[in-house]
Amino acid sequence: MATGKTDGNASSVDQNGIKQQKIVSLDSSVDQMRDYTLYDPRIQRMEEVVEFSYSDLDERKLIYPEMKQSRVVNRFRELRTQLLEKSSDKNFIVMVTSICGEGGATYVASNLAMAFSIDSSKTALLIDANLGKPDLDDIFGLEGVEHGLTGFLENNQVDIEQIIYASGVKRLRVVPAGHRTEYASEYFNSQRMKIFLKLVRDRYSDRFVIVDAPPLTETADVRQLVQLCDMAVVVVPYGKVTGSQVAESLKAIPKEKLAGLVVNNETILRQR
């Protein structure tokens, strides 16, 4: 499957931990990133990617228009439309988080990205920000890639295009989390992260950025992450959390950023 390709001079910075990380010059890194905007080597890379078959998608619980459970597709399309309405059709960064762990944030985030990619006039970038427990590499077969988000944030030498991977789905790119870390808030606080998100959004006006964030009740990292995003969608899993828990968790998200809730895994047998 797609693998990252090292470009530019390799970094000699020690990558054992964030503590040792040195962001040498913000300006130079921004310049590097600017350079990235000048060319687009991904197209070359895309061609190497084998597209997911329907059974691959089914296996990964990813939606596609022809799938049997058509109402699932419809639900995600509906969600996409609602978010577009909120942003007045401008592209945006949406953070998807859930109330608790195993809440289905990754599932909702990846399918929301799928919903954007289904539309041929839009592209989606799915960023795995669940640094403690990344799942996207598994779904999109990105285990063992050279650089992920953490790698990018730690190492100025890593370019943006080095961490954006083809997904096996047309018009959908994925940024894997990279190596695991428990200190996500340090990363999210970094200037590099801020600029990264801004750049990936502003580069293409038809690109929608979806950030798979850690669950609300498990970490306070989301508080910082949400500041960098345009809006947030909170996933409420079926039968796992109480109403008051939901209300309490939502306090972490500023009201103006909260787009709304998505109930996942709900028992719905008939079409509503």
Next chain:
Amino acid sequence: MNIPPYEQFVITVREAWRYKKQLSFVFLLTVVLVLTAGALKPKKYISSATLLLETDSVMTPLMKERAVLASSKDWVRDAKEKILVREVLLDVVNKTDWNVEGVIDSSNVEKFIKQVKHNTRVSGLGKNSLLFSYEDTDPRRAFEVTQNLVEAFILLHQEESRQKSREAFDFISDQVNNYHSKLKASEERLRVFKTEKFEGTIGGVGSRISNLEQQLEAARIELSENQFKRKSLKQQLDGESTESRVQELKNNLKKRVIELEKTLDNLRLSYHDSYPDIVSIKVQIGELEKQMAAVESGVESPQASGRSNISNTDNILLQQIRSEISKVESSIEAQKVRIRRLEDLLAEQKSRSERIHENEAELSELTRDYNVNKDIYQDLLMRRENARVSMNIEIDQKGANFKIISPATIPQKPSGASVMHFWLAAPLAGMIIPLGLIYAMIMFDQRIRYRYSLSEFVDAPVLTSIPKVTNPAEALTMKKDFSVIAGVFCLFLIVYFGFAALKIMEVI
């Protein structure tokens, strides 16, 4: 949370699937518990007997309106009141073989009485039927007690009917006697009154009074006539003797004087005054004038002188008048006497009339009293005869009686839930109880299972809800799980019911 029933059902099924292991355990536990309960439950035997009240006997139409047969009432309550009393229960307990060692002592008796009272049921089967049933752990005892209770009830019922109709008859009979003496007394009073105080009728007295009044009126008129007659006769008598006769005398004297003066005038024409005839006439005239003067001045002289010429005619008339007067006076006296007599009679009749009126009121009261007593007495007499017939009917047991239409039998099978029931109920309860538990869990669990319940806690909009999605691998696992569970369950049921059937058929 206000979840629509359909959603509730679906959620319940989903949760049941989620907790399938725990539920299977609860299922097995319930089955075992129910079966254990069934095995440990003491066996109860119910013996029952049905009684029918025979109201449509031959007697009913015959005796219609003649005899009063016991009317329909709340027989169930009546029966309970009759048999569930200590005396009857004691009797029943003593008649029953309780299968205890030794003698039945007082403590046992109390216990058995309580047991019989507690386990006896009386219920109505329609309008005129009663169902007696008794429940016991021993079938023979159940039968004996039921039979004894029914017998006791029938005897009590007959006894009561008889007693009641006897009481009714006695009461009416008493009343008849009472009214008979009252009637006799009022009859006697009436008789005494009629004989002692009879004054004639109001009509008789009235005609008598009017007759007397007429007579009195006539007598009074006659009296006043006679009085008037007497007065006028007396006036006549007085007028004749005085003025009229003086006038007449004077007139006579004047006439003779005028005649003599005529003759004198004639003689003077031819003769001198010395002529004897003239002288004689003159003397005569003088005489006559003297007489006239005498008459005018008084009565003495003319009476003395005039009696001779008037008494002849007047005397006869006076005589007549006087006799007439005396006749009238005597009749007046007679009439006065008669009037007084008549007045006395009238007063007497009037006082009698008053008395008659007083008596009349008393008489009508006595008569009324008599009539009332007579009516009641006659009515009571008729009733007494009816009561006598009713009593005879009851004595001959031809009235409303209870007939045993289905006698008590020794129950062959224990009542209530049988072994089969328990075997059937166990898996049913095993399925219902876990589902109930799941349902209760959903009801009381605060966790969000329904998108609309979110709005109670947060004001953020719910953008959408995503149904549960399974990938092929999961679906396969689920299918496998389901087949395994369904297979195991079916196998369990087959083995279970096979075993149950053998158990019920008492093969095992």
